[in-house]
Amino acid sequence: MLISTWGYALDLLFSVLLAALPPKEQKKKFFGGGCATPAGRRNIMTHLPVTPPPPLRGADIGSFAHDTVVRRMPATVRRVLHENSLSPEATQAVLALAEEIPHAPIRAPHDHSAPDLALWEAYCAPYLGQNWLEVPWFFAETAMYRRILEATGYFKPGSGFYVDPYALQKRLALEEFSFASLPGDLAAALAASLWGNQADLSLWPAGENATPGATHILADDTPQVVAYLTELIRHDARVDLILDNVGSELVHDLLLADHLLRHGLHLVMHAKPHPTFVSDALVVDVQNTVGWLSQHQHAQVAAVGNHLLAALADGRIELRDDWYWTSPLPGWEMPAALRADLSQSGLLISKGDANYRRWFGDCHWPTHTPLQHVLSYVPAPLLLLRTCKSEIVLGIEPEHSHAVAQQDAEWMTSGRWGVIQLWAG
Numbered sequence: 068m069l070i071s072t073w074g075y076a077l078d079l080l081f082s083v084l085l086a087a088l089p090p091k092e093q094k095k096k097f098f099g100g101g102c103a104t105p106a107g108r109r110n111i112m113t114h115l116p117v118t119p120p121p122p123l124r125g126a127d128i129g130s131f132a133h134d135t136v137v138r139r140m141p142a143t144v145r146r147v148l149h150e151n152s153l154s155p156e157a158t159q160a161v162l163a164l165a166e167e168i169p170h171a172p173i174r175a176p177h178d179h180s181a182p183d184l185a186l187w188e189a190y191c192a193p194y195l196g197q198n199w200l201e202v203p204w205f206f207a208e209t210a211m212y213r214r215i216l217e218a219t220g221y222f223k224p225g226s227g228f229y230v231d232p233y234a235l236q237k238r239l240a241l242e243e244f245s246f247a248s249l250p251g252d253l254a255a256a257l258a259a260s261l262w263g264n265q266a267d268l269s270l271w272p273a274g275e276n277a278t279p280g281a282t283h284i285l286a287d288d289t290p291q292v293v294a295y296l297t298e299l300i301r302h303d304a305r306v307d308l309i310l311d312n313v314g315s316e317l318v319h320d321l322l323l324a325d326h327l328l329r330h331g332l333h334l335v336m337h338a339k340p341h342p343t344f345v346s347d348a349l350v351v352d353v354q355n356t357v358g359w360l361s362q363h364q365h366a367q368v369a370a371v372g373n374h375l376l377a378a379l380a381d382g383r384i385e386l387r388d389d390w391y392w393t394s395p396l397p398g399w400e401m402p403a404a405l406r407a408d409l410s411q412s413g414l415l416i417s418k419g420d421a422n423y424r425r426w427f428g429d430c431h432w433p434t435h436t437p438l439q440h441v442l443s444y445v446p447a448p449l450l451l452l453r454t455c456k457s458e459i460v461l462g463i464e465p466e467h468s469h470a471v472a473q474q475d476a477e478w479m480t481s482g483r484w485g486v487i488q489l490w491a492g
């Protein structure tokens with residue numbers, strides 16, 4: 068049986084009761100137009116209220132960042148060669164990039180037909196002359212994935228033009244996926260979306276079945292999230308889903324989206340504007356995955372897929388892909404236009420580890436730092452669904468993090484631990 072009937076029945080009952088509520092006009096009159104949150108508050112702070120600690124760097128000897136820059140990043144670049152039939156020019160460029168990392172000085176991409184060239188020249192300017200270990204780790208990773216596209220000719224008319232260098236990995240990730248069950252309610256859908264984040268092709272490539280087993284939640288705000296969403300549902304609010312990986316993660320994100328839609332919310336999904344971090348989802352990956360669901364052999368899964376197709380067609384789901392989401396910028400340097408748009412949301416649901424790092428600038432915050440100490444700049448309430456795959460986590464009391472470290476020395480990077488953290492503004 069794919070879905071807990073009882074859970075589904077309760078969820079449907081909730082939807083029916085919801086439909087009996089006063090019409091939208093009355094709700095909007097009471098709470099104002101658009102997507103006011105119940106609190107009606109909108110964070111207007113546009114800069115970080117505190118001085119951040121230094122960023123993680125590959126030069127931090129013995130760190131996960133160091134191992135990533137020295138070992139994992141060159142291997143990721145070389146995997147592009149093995150998984151694509153590149154032109155001789157592209158092959159040479161990919162090999163040269165792999166050789167650059169980590170000791171060569173970084174440089175801006177120079178694929179002159181690329182639409183984001185000026186952005187990357189500005190991003191790189193402060194770091195020119197530094198090598199891949201000396202620049203902030205988050206910059207190094209985002210820059211590497213952008214340089215891979217320069218090497219394969221992603222933005223250049225020719226054999227590599229808009230060819231996703233990770234297409235094989237993405238296809239295998241979906242082919243490997245099989246449903247255990249469908250989440251019966253919002254809480255189960257949130258948990259499934261969280262653990263879907265363990266499927267991370269930059270760490271555990273498809274076909275290698277290395278995804279972590281045990282799963283433990285470090286910080287669990289599920290009750291607060293469900294209560295907050297229930298309140299949002301009463302206002303027909305907008306919820307933004309900042310996507311991460313394709314495959315298992317995107318399937319579970321779409322199941323969560325289905326639950327939110329069935330409760331009357333409408334969604335804006337933020338995909339990446341170009342391939343990055345191997346498995347991050349583009350708009351086309353979302354469309355392909357919804358189509359895959361709609362053709363699924365299980366009737367309940369196909370029904371979800373068809374419901375999502377209808378929502379894409381009638382605008383209850385909007386797909387967007389701002390250049391910011393592949394930039395190296397911290398959350399507090401988000402462009403004003405995107406910030407203004409996100410401020411219209413009732414809740415930002417941020418998926419995955421790299422997005423988590425971005426909200427905190429990938430800095431060495433002490434793990435006991437309260438979320439609100441940093442996130443007060445975020446323009447709407449924020450829900451962080453993330454499995455820990457890098458050495459940054461906030462909002463965990465010292466005695467808790469010490470106990471977890473005793474239990475699992477790799478708790479910050481193994482993907483076996485996750486957080487469901489709500490910052491409600």
Ligand SMILES: O=P(O)(O)OC[C@@]1(O)O[C@H](CO)[C@@H](O)[C@@H]1O
Nearest residue numbers: 135267269419420421422456457
């Ligand atoms: O955002 P995701 O897909 O959850 O995680 C991506 C990611 O795990 O890859 C890196 C390893 O290179 C991590 O540090 C980084 O955060």
